Amino acid sequence: MADEESWALEADKQETVTAKIQNLNIDSAAAGEPKDGANNAESKEDDDNAEKELNAEQNSLMRKLIHDKLVQNTQTQEVQQRDPNSPLYSVKKFEELNLTEELLLGIYAMGFSKPSKIQETALPLLLANPPENMIAQSQSGTGKTAAFVLTMLSRVKVDLPHPQCLCLSPTYELALQTGKVLEEMGKNMKGLQVAYSVRNNKVRRGEKISAHVVIGTPGTTQDWINNRAFDPSLVSVFVLDEADVMIATQGFQEQSIRVQRKLSKTCQMLLFSATYDEAVMNFAQKVVPRPNIIQLRRDEETLDNIKQFYSVCSSRDKKFEALTNIYGVLSVGQAIIFCATRRTAKWLSQQMCEGGFVVALLSGELDVTQRAMILRRFKEAKERVLVTTNVCSRGIDVEQVTLVVNFDMPLDMNGQADCETYLHRIGRTGRFGKSGIAINFISQERDRDMAVLKDIEKHFGIKIESLDTESYEDMDKKIGDK
Structure with missing residues (x-):
């Protein structure tokens, strides 16, 4: 039946x-x-x-909507470490990362049984202490969002009533998708709060945001900061999601830079994206000081x-x-x-x-x-x-x-x-x-x-x-x- x-x-x-x-x-x-x-x-x-092709932001959203499950990454990853003399670690199990029990429960509840290919390499670098910056490229659906969400959650101290992690996305829809992943992964962290700096979610001047994580778009986030809704100098992790779109699209670039400049020098800065062209990669390296870089080796034109x-x-x-x-x-x-x-x-x-x-x-x-x-x-x-x-x-x-x-x-x-x-x-x-x-x-x-x-x-x-x-x-x- x-x-x-x-x-x-x-x-x-x-x-x-x-x-x-x-x-x-x-x-x-x-x-x-x-x-x-x-x-x-x-x-x-x-x-x-x-025919009107989708713009960069729309293409980014469509890739995420299509890849609702992990896909196999078939391209070779190249890793450039900030300190070339430091040993390069990879992990095969989430238990090797010294995560809290609450985070491990959240990861397994989402269906992650073991780290994906990019997570195997990226997570030991992302979760290192002291924190290190990163520029990382991976195909959609390979677990990059889960990787940077896990990094943010691992840095949050729920007893501190102010934003400690900030994630910028190109669009309202992408911001909500990232938030959905974060809320699901962090559902066992008692007291965790998330705020969304997206359109129609305004704050009055003098109003304070006490959420531990802020996820939003560049324009609204900048407005929140201008209205002193939270202190960006207290943010410990800054994520630029779909960084190629954010950096390459007019308007987003300037707004993202303004937000980034208000962060402390000790803030961990992460740029994640499915694609990078050479110009964007060069710019990203100027914005993110001394990063570890994970990049896909370019496939040659082959038929x-x-x-x-x-x-x-x-x-x-x-x-x-x-x-x-x-x-x-x-x-x-x-x-x-x-x-x-x-x-x-x-x-x-x-x-x-x-x-x-x-x-x-x-x-x-x-x-x-x-x-x-x-x-x-x-x-x-x-x-x-x-x-x-x-x-x-x-x-x-x-x-x-x-x-x-x-x-x-x-x-x-x-x-x-x-x-x-x-x-x-x-x-x-x-x-x-x-x-x-x-x-x-x-x-x-x-x-x-x-x-x-x-x-x-x-x-x-x-x-x-x-x-x-x-x-x-x-x-x-x-x-x-x-």
Whole structure:
């Protein structure tokens, strides 16, 4: 009976997703099926269907919403210690960290049975005495939030009625998520109080905050400090969460620096993030004095484990026909199909749904929460096919994706080959060292598409092989299951 109820619930969810596909707000002209040909309504310049990518703060939130469970970190971590002569320790059990019984109970209640990869290395450095500063990078879902929350809680003295730990996040939603982790982990610490310096949570001048931990956004936190709600010089741990967003986004950088400058020189300063570019890393090292640094070793641009093909199609309908033919030959775990516009993505989703495929649609019309919900369902294999625009070209790791299809070739704003987007698109397959297949559909009437393909070949120094999707013999030979 339970299985039947579970199946019924999933069926209801799928119907909801399908209904959303049908009801996307696209104008009536776009909703129709345009004539085949080079100048049909698939142009990236179509204002009604232009895709708006998420900004840095929204992407940060979406990553956290998607990764509600720990994921395996596959990249190598490089550790640069403040004191290179100091031995580097790592731990395999939380008991090795000399934590209080209350914190250990909180950790285990949250489902952490042992430290994650970043926690193994970071926690001994974070919990060292005297405290040491840190800049740390780790993928979303690998336990970085739990690591810095544990550090804050381990420094709190509940008998002191003033803020001792301060954590800044880029957005209201991220601040509340961090607070949720802290409250859960510290639920056994009697008397622990948390205050949220977020929008609409104002304090009157002269009002004092007695909470032990303050979590909030830079602007409101600065207002609290200006109103003398708490003394920042008494803060012993300062955390900058999603530090790349905080530092790289205009406004956040200045506000964060103003807050940081009011802290004492003995305050432990921690910068955590999923991503860092070189400029941000250099700036972070200037802001955080003498830090320990944990950074992911950059993966080189590699397409070695992804088989790439192109197929020439005379029309949009022929592209769909080619897609169904591919499924007739290849056993696909999960697939991501990239389209240039919302219109094309919606049309293709409808065609595939009518053809019996279990499809999810992801486009720029959806807000962050809706996108995260769709991506989480896809990661859980509730839908086997994800039709999307460029909003999904980066940062989403789904181990079961074995096929990526460029229904439309990636172009930059000038209509030229967008090689970086191509790399990120086809990089959605071949994850975690596994092999994958990428197939590019080339419009027969568009010389531009073939020119784009040639530019991509030249950029990466590769040869993309042709695939005759009307010949089962050719497909079976090149992509068939061996």
